[in-house]
Amino acid sequence: MYTQIKALLICTFITTFSFGQMSESVDEITITPVEHASLILETKYKRIFVDPVGHEEIFNTHGTPDIVLLTDIHGDHMNAETLNALHLSKSIIIAPKAVAEALPENLQSKIQIVNNDEKVEVSGVKIEAIPMYNLREEAKSFHTKGRGNGYVLKLANKKIYISGDTEDIPEMRNLHNIDIAFVCMNLPYTMTIDSAADAVLDFKPGIVYPYHFRGKNGKSDVKKFSSMVTEENEDIDVRILNWYPEK
Template identity: 45%
Template sequence: MKKLLTILFLLPFFWAYAQPETFSTKKGNLEITPVFHAALVMQWNGITVYADTYGGAERYKNMKMPDLIVITHEHGDHLDEATLAGLDLTKTELIAPQKVIDQLKNKTFAKITVLPNGQNYTYKNIKIEAIGAYNIPEETARHKKGVGNGYVLTFGGKRVYLSGDTDGTPDMRSLKNIDVAFVCMNPPYTMDVVPAADAVLAFKPAVVYPYHYRQPGNKFSDIELFKKLVNDRNPKIDVRLRNWYTAAQ
């Protein structure tokens, strides 16, 4: 009975964790599934894209193997060699900045493409733009300017922004026409809740998800406060709160 009660208690967490978010595009639906921390899966027109694949290959056991993986930078919660080693990457293309490729041990990808800040690349009708992701001021930055990427991926006209690890930089604040945004907030590695909200208010995505919000000591940034700060000033922005850190994790 105790075991059954435990399972019933955990079901809502697994349910929230597993369910995709669906967005219509000009060429079919885009499904985005939160996985863990900054890891997510995007599926569109028969193409499966993994982003910042992290936390163990078992998290992906019920998902299609990736046609494409995008990695924002070289830190272990984004470039996770152990997770990559548990996936079949023989038909997968990797897109990443140079430092990721330099540190990558698993070279079993079908193709590896280096994408620096400010450049773009097209994969099977998905446009991928590399956005600068870094801390300011640079003197104390854990993420240096010009090293890591955020990404804007365009699926049938729908523009999806993945922040990677960053502060609310001019690169982020000047983004235009973002339909869906995933924005980090876990000091001291990235910006805190207040500057994250301020940056979001600057580029005004239609929908925004706070992600990558676990702080040192297994504490979590106040995403409810983030939602309030954004919606108090712009109620048109749809702030969606999801559990990226379930009870089983």
């Protein structure tokens, strides 16, 4: 009961619907899961698309983004066809060098390259690129260190962490004062729910959303992940959204 009351004091929890997708608001930030790694973050003044892939109708219903964040070169994070279908006339695309080089020439003028450990401010939003990579020997070729970015954003006075494709790396564990975290967990490409839970218990975000949890053999057990986290630290609010809507 204490935890539930504390959560209500910390943030306002509101759900709305967008093209069949359930959005929720944390104080001034509205979060819309689109699918897998794709999501939308919105405030009254800013709109950010993260790894837009497919579902152009959902993205375009939300309008023109101020910022598009791209994390990696893989097709579930970067899709030139989707980007070309979006309303990007006033948008800046933030991407690491490897991603920028993989995009077509017509998008190059919109790209600002930001690599691991670099910090920028774009449209009033502070952005830090966090490394994302695999640790297990058998998985190191999936995501090599330095190629892709996770991100930490400062939006509406909240620090938001987007993991991208990563394992429970030191750079994640060493994060501080994260209000909202989106943490991946799928095998063989990223990490197990055990590793994800252990990392989350280390850096202690206020709210954590498991996302990017469909792997080679189906979806990870995010309810078990939630139990693993909250049994150890009931102050971490694990929220499960619909990242895989029925088609």
